[in-house]
Amino acid sequence: MKVTNLLSVLATAASASALSINLMSGLNDQSPMISPATVPTIPGGSPITYCVEANYNPKNDLVDIERISIDPNPPVVGKSLHLEVSGDVKQRIEEGAVLAVEVKLGVIRLIKKDFDFCDLLSQANVTVSCPIEPGHLEVIKDQDLPAQIPPGKFVVSAHLYTTGKKELVTCLHTEITFGRK
Incomplete structure (x- = not known):
């Protein structure tokens, strides 16, 4: 398995989601933590x-997610994945934004790495590039x-930060289980 290919897919999904999704929940926000049930x-x-997770509440994000859809849902190994994301960006996303990604296969950490969010966008063959101005x-x-x-449960978290990791922009999570053919 090429972990970089999987990471590319998941990071692209997470980064595209993150950029159109939610920006900036303050790390020192006094809002209550969201529980799994809520x-x-x-x-x-x-x-x-x-x-x-503690100190994160999506209601404080600076981008509103309207929709994230994928097809097929759930994703299928060896097939093309179609992702559509829409939302309203409330604060400009500058060069130097950081996407911190962690990918686990079960409990085994495959990757924990910070990526330049704007570089990811430029490599992702999408029509969005930095800086990203406020708006739809x-x-x-x-x-x-x-x-x-490989078959198994992949758990991915992606934290998008402003330039220099000063403030958390949004935090996204996904769990996808791939079976054997």
Whole structure:
């Protein structure tokens, strides 16, 4: 399996989601933590949700997610994945924004790495590039999923930060289980 291919798919999904999704929840916000039972769903039926962690509340994000949809849902190994994301960006996203991604296969951490969000966008073959100005944004992305993805439960978290990791922009989470053919 090429972990970089899987990471590319998941990071693209997370980054595209993140950029059109939600920006900036303050790390020192006094809002209550969201519990797993009360995590707001993201319209569109995709397996991408908001994170459930201390000091994060998606209501404080600076971008409103309207919808995230994927097809096929759930994703299928060896097939093309179609992603559509729409939302309203409330604050400009500058060069130097950081996407911190962690990918686990079960309990085994495959990747924990910070990426330059704007570089990811430029490599993702989407019509969005940095700086991203406030306003409505739609991202559509097709990505082939490698046939070498092993069976198992993949858990991905993606934290988008402003330049220099000064403030958390949004936090997204997904869990996808790939079976054997």
